[in-house]
Amino acid sequence: MSADDHLTYDVGRMRRERLSRLRHHMAAQDVVATVLLHEPHVAYASGHVGPAVDSTHAVYQRPVAIIGQEGPVHLFADHPSSDLAAEIHPSVFPELDESIAGLVEGIGMATGTRSVGRLAIDEVTGAMLRSGLLDGFDLVDAGRVLGPARLVKTEDELACIDRAQRINEVAMEEVRTACLPGVRRSELAGMFISRVRQLGVDNVLIDPIFQPMPRNLSDGPRTSTGHVAFPTGVGDPLFNEEDLVWVDTGIGVEGYASDYGRTWVVGRDPSSAEQDLFRRWSAVMEASLATIGPGVTLAEVGRAAIGANRGTIPWLPHFYLAHGLGVESAEMPMIGTDLGERFDEQFVLEPGMVLVLEPVVWEDGVGGYRAEEVVAITDTGWRPLGGWPDYLPFKS
Amino acid sequence: MTSELVAARRRRVLDAMSERGVDALVLGRQDNVGYSTGMARLWTSGTRPFGAGCVLIAETQRTHLLSSWDAGIPEHVPFDDLYPITWNPEIMASSMAAIGGLSTARRIGVDTCSPGFIRAAARFSPGAQIVPCDDLMASVRAVKLVEEIELVRSACRVVWSGVEAVLSRSDAPTPIGNALAAMTALGATIPSSEPVVRHEGDTTVVDLGAMVGLYEGGVGGRFVDGRREHAPALVDACRDGATHEDLAQSSTGPWLVRGLGMGYETPMIDAQRGQDLTLMTGMVLSVTDGDHRDVVAVTSSEPDVLSTPPYPAGRLVGSGA
Numbered sequence: 001m002s003a004d005d006h007l008t009y010d011v012g013r014m015r016r017e018r019l020s021r022l023r024h025h026m027a028a029q030d031v032v033a034t035v036l037l038h039e040p041h042v043a044y045a046s047g048h049v050g051p052a053v054d055s056t057h058a059v060y061q062r063p064v065a066i067i068g069q070e071g072p073v074h075l076f077a078d079h080p081s082s083d084l085a086a087e088i089h090p091s092v093f094p095e096l097d098e099s100i101a102g103l104v105e106g107i108g109m110a111t112g113t114r115s116v117g118r119l120a121i122d123e124v125t126g127a128m129l130r131s132g133l134l135d136g137f138d139l140v141d142a143g144r145v146l147g148p149a150r151l152v153k154t155e156d157e158l159a160c161i162d163r164a165q166r167i168n169e170v171a172m173e174e175v176r177t178a179c180l181p182g183v184r185r186s187e188l189a190g191m192f193i194s195r196v197r198q199l200g201v202d203n204v205l206i207d208p209i210f211q212p213m214p215r216n217l218s219d220g221p222r223t224s225t226g227h228v229a230f231p232t233g234v235g236d237p238l239f240n241e242e243d244l245v246w247v248d249t250g251i252g253v254e255g256y257a258s259d260y261g262r263t264w265v266v267g268r269d270p271s272s273a274e275q276d277l278f279r280r281w282s283a284v285m286e287a288s289l290a291t292i293g294p295g296v297t298l299a300e301v302g303r304a305a306i307g308a309n310r311g312t313i314p315w316l317p318h319f320y321l322a323h324g325l326g327v328e329s330a331e332m333p334m335i336g337t338d339l340g341e342r343f344d345e346q347f348v349l350e351p352g353m354v355l356v357l358e359p360v361v362w363e364d365g366v367g368g369y370r371a372e373e374v375v376a377i378t379d380t381g382w383r384p385l386g387g388w389p390d391y392l393p394f395k396s
Numbered sequence: 397m398t399s400e401l402v403a404a405r406r407r408r409v410l411d412a413m414s415e416r417g418v419d420a421l422v423l424g425r426q427d428n429v430g431y432s433t434g435m436a437r438l439w440t441s442g443t444r445p446f447g448a449g450c451v452l453i454a455e456t457q458r459t460h461l462l463s464s465w466d467a468g469i470p471e472h473v474p475f476d477d478l479y480p481i482t483w484n485p486e487i488m489a490s491s492m493a494a495i496g497g498l499s500t501a502r503r504i505g506v507d508t509c510s511p512g513f514i515r516a517a518a519r520f521s522p523g524a525q526i527v528p529c530d531d532l533m534a535s536v537r538a539v540k541l542v543e544e545i546e547l548v549r550s551a552c553r554v555v556w557s558g559v560e561a562v563l564s565r566s567d568a569p570t571p572i573g574n575a576l577a578a579m580t581a582l583g584a585t586i587p588s589s590e591p592v593v594r595h596e597g598d599t600t601v602v603d604l605g606a607m608v609g610l611y612e613g614g615v616g617g618r619f620v621d622g623r624r625e626h627a628p629a630l631v632d633a634c635r636d637g638a639t640h641e642d643l644a645q646s647s648t649g650p651w652l653v654r655g656l657g658m659g660y661e662t663p664m665i666d667a668q669r670g671q672d673l674t675l676m677t678g679m680v681l682s683v684t685d686g687d688h689r690d691v692v693a694v695t696s697s698e699p700d701v702l703s704t705p706p707y708p709a710g711r712l713v714g715s716g717a
Contacts, residue, residue, distance in 0.1 A: 056427050056588075056661065098669060124514070126529065186584075194573035194576060198569070205440060205442070206438070231438055232438070232468055236583050337484070
């Protein structure tokens, strides 16, 4: 399986189709303008994808997109890519009191200078609160229009996710062979980051996770759910031969996230008890996949997974059995969250939705097995995104 | 980062809340959460959607943190003062309502927020006024404690290892990858800024930044034969009392003087912005003029350059010696 073995995508068409979906939901909800500060939202609406930097840098250098019911997307950004259809304006800095006049002007351009009506916005900064610039508007969370737009992916979006996932997989399959006793997390992270660059991707979206897991829940950190703590992102552990390591990494292609999860052992073969865990995990995956398809509710998938795990929930209770993937690494739809049974019963899968299945099976004393795979819902069932590499050294 | 430093920072925040009459402070920005509590959350790149990452209560002086486990939680926060991550706004609202002193708060400070939070706050803290406190956090953070300055200095040293990796292999196909890997070898797996490596004839232009234990390091410059071109006058101009005009007159190329500490901070001063700002002793600044970047601490005399190369004077960068 190679990273080049990917679906092709047309970025221009993808941007047009996304904007049209966003505007459809703006019109349906009578939103006069949408003001976006959160980078994945800006990327979705305008096509502008920034570098993967620390959140503090992202905040002070962030692009802003303002979208009216018609006309061009107004993008306020320095050095955006030259092929965007958006109308480009110099950066505004929504953190700075002195920049608020620029934002007022931008909203005016999108709304035709109306300062009343429903305005969708994803963040209200301190400077915005102080200025009162939003006072005349009925404010709603931008998620109300972006959420439904993002839920069903276009073919181009699916191809971007597929490409990101394949590159992520290639890099991680190489890193796996370096996960040996005496190696630190930071060394594996360095290998991953530089390998991804060699494969032509600059954006690593998450500090690479290589977390040695406890064998008993009681040996791990105290949690609110009573289950295991993951991902904690704490420290720089040194791996031992007896470790069972949960790994999780993500990169971005055209703003679309990948999500690679596996369980690794450290320079040895899995024990038979660990191998049994993997078999149970595989059974949960098979049962989930056998259920997934258009017209199926999230609850039906969740029940199939539980059924294959002797009636116990095979996922981390603070997370989910599965989550969506797109311009963010965890988005709707989500199966088995604390949104509750009712939510899962009412939510029906449709073609074009994406699910990252991430079951976890746990046997106290042995530990846990966790891995992730990405699927897109099709007209008849589902298809894999990414190359679904083997689970070595675990074997089916 | 010592627990004394965390305690001193938290004390500064609580004192500032008291001065401004803020009963509860809800922080969404991870750097503000880290400053106030010492907590390091799993790093993800880019902006994060707003969520209440921590809540400080003036009356009880307690810190309530968003976390489903006690790993990585500072000792001063007991388990019962954690509230779990959730996908359900109603559960989050219940968590907020259960925080002693929040429901009765008259003034709730926020560093940023969202329409959903404003609506939810009207229910869990009826009658409370939402007060912007991004400026409160910015002013508390602007002047650094001594230990913070040393943490930035050591973060800059880590970044030099990335510069070293670039210059020691000038023909490498992915020099940025090498730079990042070199920094991870010192435990720094998080880049802060967009890495830059560019060749212009015999000159290699490098600008790198990394987060090391919540504090940022950075350095940039034009290198020929392992020597960095001289620091521009702007670096030396970063002195107590320096105004926008002083900085502008010292600059030679496109320039930016901005706060640096737990990442990118205020003040933010460049040709267009920060006209009314004045530098103060104790500020730590990332100073860019053209391709050159240094990190300095403003003192009562000449600036303390924190991004000085961690080598003997005269040693060539990239020589490995």
